[in-house]
Amino acid sequence: DVKVTQSSRYLVKRTGEKVFLECVQDMDHENMFWYRQDPGLGLRLIYFSYDVKMKEKGDIPEGYSVSREKKERFSLILESASTNQTSMYLCASSTQTSGTRDTQYFGPGTRLTVL
Amino acid sequence: GNSVTQMEGPVTLSEEAFLTINCTYTATGYPSLFWYVQYPGEGLQLLLKATKADDKGSNKGFEATYRKETTSFHLEKGSVQVSDSAVYFCALRKGNKLVFGAGTILRVKS
Numbered sequence: 705d706v707k708v709t710q711s712s713r714y715l716v717k718r719t720g721e722k723v724f725l726e727c728v729q730d731m732d733h734e735n736m737f738w739y740r741q742d743p744g745l746g747l748r749l750i751y752f753s754y755d756v757k758m759k760e761k762g763d764i765p766e767g768y769s770v771s772r773e774k775k776e777r778f779s780l781i782l783e784s785a786s787t788n789q790t791s792m793y794l795c796a797s798s799t800q801t802s803g804t805r806d807t808q809y810f811g812p813g814t815r816l817t818v819l
Numbered sequence: 820g821n822s823v824t825q826m827e828g829p830v831t832l833s834e835e836a837f838l839t840i841n842c843t844y845t846a847t848g849y850p851s852l853f854w855y856v857q858y859p860g861e862g863l864q865l866l867l868k869a870t871k872a873d874d875k876g877s878n879k880g881f882e883a884t885y886r887k888e889t890t891s892f893h894l895e896k897g898s899v900q901v902s903d904s905a906v907y908f909c910a911l912r913k914g915n916k917l918v919f920g921a922g923t924i925l926r927v928k929s
Contacts, residue, residue, distance in 0.1 A: 810862030
């Protein structure tokens with residue numbers, strides 16, 4: 705059974721703190737993604753990675769960075785958390801294999817509150 | 820650019836009612852189209868997809884047909900259950916990335 709896990713379900717941080725969100729997938733997928741989910745806005749892509757040490761900016765990368773040192777792990781970093789980064793963060797992965805690359809598999813999400 | 824527009828919710832239905840959630844898209848070419856579902860407290864999971872015009876995706880009693888003439892991919896189910904209460908997202912694929920609509924909350928009452 706495919707699995708994407710995220711390090712925390714709920715997280716509370718203070719303004720200015722450095723925050724790390726971890727995501728691990730066990731499907732040997734090449735692609736990994738970080739989204740944030742806000743009511744009325746759907747999911748917006750922050751960053752994605754199509755290979756180890758490779759990354760590309762999504763639609764809303766400002767205030768975030770990412771790290772992919774191993775194929776199975778993709779980390780989202782908030783360098784200096786701000787209250788407008790309070791949100792639900794979702795990680796996903798997908799394969800590049802033709803015919804199956806359409807499907808993204810999602811983790812359960814991390815609800816981050818920045819005070 | 821590429822975008823997806825869904826009907827606003829919440830949609831509230833009684834059990835066994837007919838469901839339609841509208842989705843239209845703007846894109847160059849003919850992208851693959853998807854419906855994802857998010858049950859309370861969980862991440863998203865793929866519900867169904869269609870990869871070319873006139874394809875019909877179906878799963879768990881849900882259906883959606885890729886209509887290029889109207890650039891639409893409306894989700895339908897003939898008889899909803901309380902367990903279908905969730906948030907439904909329409910999406911299109913752009914390269915390796917997905918572009919999502921805002922999501923539609925469905926509430927089914929017994």
